[in-house]
């Protein structure tokens with residue numbers, strides 16, 4: 001029954017990688033899996049692979065873009081500050097009891113672009129508030145979780161407007177399979193080798209104990225201070241429940257938590273940013289004492305400014321990540337309009353919430369400890385790309401000494 | 413995007429009837445809607461109609477038969493005594509806060525016929541136990557709820573094995589639209605008239621205060637005692653939250669609660685019974701003091717006996733229902749292998765759990781009160797058809813006087 005445009009063999013491998021490498025699902029562990037209903041061919045394969053891996057109970061929660069749009073177009077005003085608390089509360093309970101969490105993404109990135117922006121942001125805010133208890137199990141890395149992609153038809157047509165839908169979906173599928181390293185039959189081995197390389201990078205960076213990173217390149221003169229006791233992470237990492245998993249399929253980044261008050265200088269985006277259906281392009285920002293004090297964009301400036309005013313933390317950084325220019329997604333030259341892929345195509349920084357797991361003793365730190373160490377907090381976490389083939393980066397130690405980290409977009 | 417085999421105009425009407433007549437959804441009321449993902453064309457229309465009717469939040473929970481089968485085929489033994497408590501607990505909470513409940517049915521009735529029956533029954537039992545708190549809001553009629561059907565492709569192929577799938581699905585769709593009274597454009601008015609006729613029947617029966625019903629016909633010599641203080645219901649009825657709704661789309665029956673200990677005589681099924689993927693045919697049973705003491709079937713006897721041994725209440729009656737032979741589903745001559753339709757094609761009785769709402773002051777009766785009045789309780793509620801064109805039924809009053817109720821399968 002699956003879509004002829006999508007190769008079943010690579011879809012089988014993607015499901016296998018998702019369960020064994022992405023989640024590393026444990027014997028008897030339950031799985032909660034969200035996905036668009038359109039992604040059922042992948043949902044079915046993930047479900048079967050999860051049960052083969054010994055899952056207790058797999059519960060898919062399927063969404064549909066037309067149902068989402070029906071609300072924005074037909075519902076009364078009172079609907080837009082509501083969220084399914086009963087469902088999210090249940091999910092929080094299940095995560096608390098040890099269930100693993102998988103998300104399959106694949107909707108049209110511009111799905112709500114033409115809807116009433118005020119309704120979209122109110123609904124989004126109500127959703128984030130209701131989902132917070134469940135999300136904390138993920139942002140605090142208490143459980144093994146993983147995100148992967150389904151080549152959604154509307155998404156493919158958005159990326160390849162000149163191709164017919166079937167051809168567009170095939171092209172997106174192949175790009176997803178390649179980026180997810182399932183193009184050949186030893187996918188799991190590919191991932192073991194990939195994780196090993198990323199582990200070497202993070203080990204080196206953690207040994208260096210850099211105090212800051214100094215970026216230079218076209219329109220780029222930026223110093224990003226790192227949080228006190230920060231820890232670099234990349235590829236497979238251990239959740240608090242002891243399970244080593246890959247939260248992102250694909251992933252090319254090594255990342256850590258910057259110090260919210262210690263970023264200085266000017267930076268220019270090297271890729272457009274797709275945010276809740278709006279394309280923001282040509283971003284240029286100036287940071288002082290960790291905050292964006294000046295910002296402009298050739299496209300989507302109003303949406304960007306509204307985003308930066310979400311709360312106090314929105315103008316400060318919550319993540320700094322290194323991705324070599326030669327990595328697969330970057331080399332594909334494709335803009336996916338989807339953070340899971342676009343952030344893994346270039347060095348990036350993120351406005352907003354930091355990852356508390358990116359501290360040497362992150363597991364035992366309270367929210368206050370994280371803040372004291374420089375970890376930023378915010379309702380948002382929005383990654384934007386600042387690296388490219390001309391980017392040079394130096395690590396700066398506490399004593400002021402410098403060590404080359406990137407030269408011309410590649411590891412030094 | 414909807415299936416060419418299914419008429420969009422009648423699908424629009426079905427969604428409208430489902431929300432306005434089935435649920436009678438109230439302004440600001442939330443809706444939880446379960447359906448097979450295949451039924452998305454109807455789910456989308458119901459969601460839009462619900463929001464137009466003022467719904468607060470509509471949350472569809474979509475299922476998929478392949479996901480169900482993957483569990484039976486791939487999961488370890490430990491999986492089969494599990495159920496998603498976190499999800500059903502959330503649903504119970506939402507119903508407790510006043511959400512309405514809709515179910516769209518449409519899966520292959522023989523979906524699990526070839527799976528390990530022991531795994532199927534264990535999973536079913538675990539599910540019923542976990543779902544009980546949520547179900548109590550429905551069986552005690554606390555909230556407005558409604559069930560309707562989507563012409564599922566596998567279901568259609570099961571009913572019309574000689575047609576190609578598209579033709580089979582079109583034929584099932586037309587049968588569902590006709591039975592649901594949406595074949596012409598004044599569907600809501602059709603239902604108002606239909607509900608009025610059913611209300612007349614129930615009023616007459618409730619005025620009669622019959623003590624028992626006496627059935628006669630081919631292989632049929634049965635007396636069914638009625639519960640003390642029973643109330644006949646049919647068509648639209650008022651839930652405890654005050655909302656008048658139609659729990660079944662379609663519906664042709666007027667029904668009440670029999671006395672669990674006062675059924676005597678012999679009865680023969682007039683239609684096959686499809687139960688959890690097994691077809692049980694040629695049922696003949698003998699009742700004494702309310703209990704089936706002898707039973708045989710030309711097909712599926714083992715499954716029938718296992719069903720009757722589920723618990724003490726399984727051999728006793730929980731429902732008695734009157735459906736004239738001339739009603740639409742009966743006249744269609746089709747066997748739907750689905751209770752929602754087959755029970756509305758003929759007079760029927762149900763083994764197992766009674767409806768506590770079918771008592772004059774059902775709203776205020778405890779489970780003990782219901783039992784004392786003769787209301788049966790059981791984990792199962794399985795309807796089987798006993799009426800036909802030759803069926804005569806007399807109402808027997810406490811003083812022994814008799815009143816004709818049915819002659820030759822029609823209202824007397």
Ligand SMILES: [Zn+2]
Nearest residue numbers: 253255321343
């Ligand atoms: Zn990142």
Ligand SMILES: [Zn+2]
Nearest residue numbers: 319350381383
């Ligand atoms: Zn990020």
Ligand SMILES: [Zn+2]
Nearest residue numbers: 665667733755
């Ligand atoms: Zn019935």
Ligand SMILES: [Zn+2]
Nearest residue numbers: 731762793795
């Ligand atoms: Zn029934």
